Amino acid sequence: MSVSIWERSHASGQVSAVGPSDDDLTQLLTIRAFERKLLDLFERGMLNGTTHTCLGQEYVPVALEPLLRPADHVFSNHRGHGHYLARHRDPEGLLAEIMGRRGAVCGGVGGSQHIRRDRYLSTGVQGESLPVACGVTLHLKRAEPGALACVYIGDGTFGEGGVYEALNLAALWQLPLLVVVENNGIAQSTPTARNMAGTIAGRAAAFGIAHLRTDSVDLDAIRTLLAPAVAAVRQGRPLVAEFATHRLGPHSKGDDTRGAEEIAAAHAADWYPRYAAADPERFARLDAAARARIDAVAADVTGREPA
Amino acid sequence: MRVAENLNAALHGLMEHDPTVHLLGEDVADPYGGAFKITRGLSTRFPERVLTTPISENAITGVAAGLALAGDGAVVEMMFGDFAALAFDQLVNFAAKSVSMYGSRVPMRMVLRCPVGGGRGYGPTHSQSLQKHFVGVPGLALYETSPFRDNAEVFAEMLQRAEPCVLFEDKVLYTRAMYEVEPPFALRAQGAVAEVSLPGERPDCVVVAGGGVAHRVLAAMRTLLVEEDVLCTLLVPSRLYPVELELPEVDRVFVVEEGTAGGTWGAEVAHVLHTRHWSRLSGPVTLIHSADSVIPTAAHLERDVLVGAEAVHRTILETLRA
Structure with missing residues (x-):
């Protein structure tokens, strides 16, 4: 099998002149507001256990959503709130799940890291979902040709052997597998430079799997870049789509060991101020609406009885 | 077959x-x-x-x-x-x-x-x-x-x-025949828990064992019967866990498995049987398993570690006669 290897990088300085649609912007801002609300609830001692917010990475699932179809499976990980919200637009169900209240998506059993709804599923162990997605895509390839499985992993996930076993199978069996790597440059507290030799592109190339890399936060640019490759995934040509992204917040809560400069650099790359600057009036209006919605969701859910 | x-x-x-x-x-x-x-x-x-x-x-x-x-x-x-x-x-x-x-x-x-x-x-x-x-x-x-x-x-x-x-x-x-039991013992039930016993006789004890060691237990049952006049009934559950076992009317039970010592399946079986039948047992369920060891390659060393018919015979006899 011969697969051409693409590698491109997008200049990330600007967002599209036209800007995102109201719906896209609302999605982005809703996820941001949701994650901020979680940290707020934590600080007030209202959440049990732990959580991992996707602050800074919200645009990744929002950019991907229109490239996915209802029949596609989505596999998420420990940092999956944005993935779920982009897919199901259900902050009530997710917050109820995280808080163990009535209306919880999984009855409060799974919590932040273990969510299943329709064809969306997340698990809390690194690298575990890729082999599972190979099984699902093996089924899809025969039973529902054209459908794919999209698996979100991080840069740190590449430490797990199961990732390589799965990439090998995906290439070998020509599975419709889309691997989305959210490379935020840090695994919990360890910078990528201290836990990864070589590159993600090199890893994909080793298996003859197509690879795309982007550091853009521009939804349209990302979609334009990915659309042909995602179409190829549906024909059984797996893809590793690498997003050079930034984690604004701590790994979970209060455990950020990065220096001020590093955190400032992450904030400097954030989509939020760029989109705000591009269209201040519309942005402020939609942001206020998203925050108001999440405030209302939180007020509603925190008042509910246990699941 | x-x-x-x-x-x-x-x-x-x-x-x-x-x-x-x-x-x-x-x-x-x-x-x-x-x-x-x-x-x-x-x-x-x-x-x-x-x-x-x-x-x-x-x-x-x-x-x-x-x-x-x-x-x-x-x-x-x-x-x-x-x-x-x-x-x-x-x-x-x-x-x-x-x-x-x-x-x-x-x-x-x-x-x-x-x-x-x-x-x-x-x-x-x-x-x-x-x-x-x-x-x-x-x-x-x-x-x-x-x-x-x-x-x-x-x-x-x-x-x-x-x-x-x-x-x-x-x-x-893999190379053993299905359903083969030599007389005088007979295979009495073939469902979820198979029973091998001497028809019509009340056993002195019950031996619970996984399918893999069944023939070793049967060999011990034969020598115990012929040499010591000790009669055992063998129960072979198809499902190991969750444990589900009905005991015949006996007051002594042994569990045999090839796994090595420590945290064994037999310990789980014993716990279930103790909880259900403690009042009618005359002693705790006895666990018979391989030694606390890696499994060596050389045949004589491997034999020393793995549970065999002789160990089953000896342990049952010693326990019943203690």
């Missing part, structure tokens, strides 16, 4: 009658047909659903879980049960948990087949009986191949459970 042929026939029947069932494993395709030939003929008959895989126990167990999530059935062959350690995360943290961790029951029709046991000189990493490491995982049922139960029934039952199952197959059974 030998146990290996019975297993092979069971897989043929399963794949013929259930078009969703896939079989995966290393070297399972024809003409090789698996390291122990249990999958012989399957890839020829069902080429689309039999996948010979890379040496990736973790991934192929995950693939089985993915197929199960999508509504298919899956059977995975571990070439040696020892390698199930490489599949532990997928089995324990994903497949078994998925049955219940998403708040409503998710059916997971998958079976991990694990050839286990020593006696063949394969050495420390190809001879273990790892049953004990899988006991007590929510959503995971454990079975052991027995010469006294048709494996077609066992596979039907495992898939019917709709939760991940591990089937331990003692390698020494």
Whole structure:
């Protein structure tokens, strides 16, 4: 099998002149507001256990959503709130799940890291979902040709052997597998430079799997870049789509060991101020609406009885 | 029919009658047909659903879980049960948990087949009986191949459970005949728990054993009867866990397994029997197992470690006469 290897990088300085649609912007801002609300609830001692917010990475699932179809499976990980919200637009169900209240998506059993709804599923162990997605895509390839499985992993996930076993199978069996790597440059507290030799592109190339890399936060640019490759995934040509992204917040809560400069650099790359600057009036209006919605969701859910 | 042929026939029947069932494993395709030939003929008959895989126990167990999530059935062959350690995360943290961790029951029709046991000189990493490491995982049922139960029934039952199952197959059974019991003992029941006893006689004790050691127990039962006038009834449960056993009217029970000492399956059986039958037992359930040791390769060293008929005979006699 011969697969051409693409590698491109997008200049990330600007967002599209036209800007995102109201719906896209609302999605982005809703996820941001949701994650901020979680940290707020934590600080007030209202959440049990732990959580991992996707602050800074919200645009990744929002950019991907229109490239996915209802029949596609989505596999998420420990940092999956944005993935779920982009897919199901259900902050009530997710917050109820995280808080163990009535209306919880999984009855409060799974919590932040273990969510299943329709064809969306997340698990809390690194690298575990890729082999599972190979099984699902093996089924899809025969039973529902054209459908794919999209698996979100991080840069740190590449430490797990199961990732390589799965990439090998995906290439070998020509599975419709889309691997989305959210490379935020840090695994919990360890910078990528201290836990990864070589590159993600090199890893994909080793298996003859197509690879795309982007550091853009521009939804349209990302979609334009990915659309042909995602179409190829549906024909059984797996893809590793690498997003050079930034984690604004701590790994979970209060455990950020990065220096001020590093955190400032992450904030400097954030989509939020760029989109705000591009269209201040519309942005402020939609942001206020998203925050108001999440405030209302939180007020509603925190008042509910246990699941 | 030998146990290996019975297993092979069971897989043929399963794949013929259930078009969703896939079989995966290393070297399972024809003409090789698996390291122990249990999958012989399957890839020829069902080429689309039999996948010979890379040496990736973790991934192929995950693939089985993915197929199960999508509504298919899956059977995975571990070439040696020892390698199930490489599949532990997928089995324990994903497949078994998925049955219940998403708040409503998710059916997971998958079976991990694990050839286990020593006696063949394969050495420390190809001879273990790892049953004990899988006991007590929510959503995971454990079975052991027995010469006294048709494996077609066992596979039907495992898939019917709709939760991940591990089937331990003692390698020494593969060449043994099915249902063979020498007189005066007789096979009395063949269902979920097979019973081998002396018809019409009240036994002095019951021996509970997995299918893999059944013949060793039967050899001990013979010498105990002939030389010591001690009569035992053997119970062979097809399902190891969750434990479900009905005891005949006896006050002494032994559990025999090939696994090594420490945290054994027998300890779980003993706990269940103590809880249910403490008042009628004249002593605690006695555990008989292999030594606390790796399993050596040299035949004389391996014999010293693995549980055998002599140890079963000696332990039963000493316990009853104590």
